[in-house]
Amino acid sequence: MSQPIYDRVALIGLGLIASSMFWAIKRAGLAKEVTGYARSQATRDTARQIGLCDRICDSAAEAAEGADLVVLCVPVGVMGAVAQEIAPVLKPGATISDVGSVKRHVIDAVTPFVPEGVHFIPAHPLAGTEHSGPESGFAELYDNRWCLLVPVEGSDRAAVEKLRALWEGIGANVEEMDADHHDLVLAVTSHAPHLIAYTMVGVADDLRRVTDSEVIKYSAAGFRDFTRIAASDPTMWRDVFLSNKDATLEILGRFTEELFALQRAIRTGDGDHLFDYFTRTRAIRRGIIEAGQDTDAPDFGRGKAKS
Numbered sequence: 001m002s003q004p005i006y007d008r009v010a011l012i013g014l015g016l017i018a019s020s021m022f023w024a025i026k027r028a029g030l031a032k033e034v035t036g037y038a039r040s041q042a043t044r045d046t047a048r049q050i051g052l053c054d055r056i057c058d059s060a061a062e063a064a065e066g067a068d069l070v071v072l073c074v075p076v077g078v079m080g081a082v083a084q085e086i087a088p089v090l091k092p093g094a095t096i097s098d099v100g101s102v103k104r105h106v107i108d109a110v111t112p113f114v115p116e117g118v119h120f121i122p123a124h125p126l127a128g129t130e131h132s133g134p135e136s137g138f139a140e141l142y143d144n145r146w147c148l149l150v151p152v153e154g155s156d157r158a159a160v161e162k163l164r165a166l167w168e169g170i171g172a173n174v175e176e177m178d179a180d181h182h183d184l185v186l187a188v189t190s191h192a193p194h195l196i197a198y199t200m201v202g203v204a205d206d207l208r209r210v211t212d213s214e215v216i217k218y219s220a221a222g223f224r225d226f227t228r229i230a231a232s233d234p235t236m237w238r239d240v241f242l243s244n245k246d247a248t249l250e251i252l253g254r255f256t257e258e259l260f261a262l263q264r265a266i267r268t269g270d271g272d273h274l275f276d277y278f279t280r281t282r283a284i285r286r287g288i289i290e291a292g293q294d295t296d297a298p299d300f301g302r303g304k305a306k307s
């Protein structure tokens with residue numbers, strides 16, 4: 001057990017990310033009290049039943065009042081509205097943070113409501129699953145995963161370091177990044193891949209009408225991975241795409257160009273193009289495994305990839 005970093009932490013929105021934060025904060029003893037609030041009565045009831053948070057409140061303002069750290073764990077599209085709701089009760093010197101998958105939009109939406117004397121430090125843990133809701137969280141979610149802090153101009157360094165200590169205390173490796181750069185990187189590594197998975201599963205579903213249940217019956221491992229990603233929360237991902245429009249469209253444009261080139265290589269029988277392309281992409285995968293970034297990958301061959 002560590003020393004508490006904050007006396008009181010408030011988690012607004014009690015889904016996968018908040019519930020995992022709660023269990024990890026408790027595991028390490030990083031806060032004296034954690035309060036929580038979710039919009040629906042059903043979620044609050046479930047949270048109480050499973051012992052999520054020390055105190056479940058019936059409004060966001062009640063949960064945030066007197067907190068030293070308030071973390072917005074709601075979909076990106078409602079961050080601004082929730083910040084507006086809690087702004088009047090935030091205590092001077094408190095930190096307000098978020099976990100949204102997009103940063104520029106959240107900064108623009110929340111900043112107007114941050115009271116004088118309150119520190120706003122956006123964050124994004126690069127960890128998740130396809131599950132959502134209060135029962136989906138687990139203490140180990142952030143272990144050895146990145147959490148990116150995106151301090152805004154003039155952020156108080158002591159407040160940033162305190163938030164860094166919290167994320168490190170719950171298992172994450174922390175780095176700082178500029179908001180626009182974050183949104184471009186995540187468009188490549190997370191947002192576009194999710195859209196591609198949604199599309200692939202949608203195509204297979206259309207095809208299913210022709211082949212009956214064969215798509216499901218014979219679904220290969222690659223396709224099953226797509227279906228896992230495509231099972232992610234629709235509200236969360238709708239908001240991600242609508243709020244990271246430019247970067248996602250830029251990456252999808254490049255994706256479409258490369259897809260056309262591969263399509264052409266198949267049509268014209270250009271095996272060299274296909275072979276060179278797949279050799280390049282294989283090296284990327286091996287690089288990720290060698291860097292220890294894929295904790296799900298089997299151990300065999302790790303660090304011993306042949307060319």
Ligand SMILES: NC(=O)c1ccc[n+]([C@@H]2O[C@H](COP(=O)([O-])OP(=O)(O)OC[C@H]3O[C@@H](n4cnc5c(N)ncnc54)[C@H](O)[C@@H]3O)[C@@H](O)[C@H]2O)c1
Binds near residue numbers: 037132236
């Ligand atoms: N799931 C992931 O893989 C992942 C990873 C990193 C970051 N994120 C980000 O974390 C945030 C939360 O995602 P999650 O996966 O925990 O979602 P989730 O669907 O599991 O939980 C979201 C919670 O927010 C509540 N909520 C929605 N609107 C609200 C409102 N107006 N006021 C109060 N509560 C409200 C919902 O009832 C729910 O309890 C999102 O911004 C998402 O972009 C998600």
Ligand SMILES: O=C(O)C(=O)C[C@]1(C(=O)O)C=C[C@@H](O)C=C1
Binds near residue numbers: 127128129189191
């Ligand atoms: O592992 C998964 O299921 C995820 O999709 C997690 C994932 C990702 O794309 O890596 C999803 C959204 C985030 O904002 C961060 C992490």
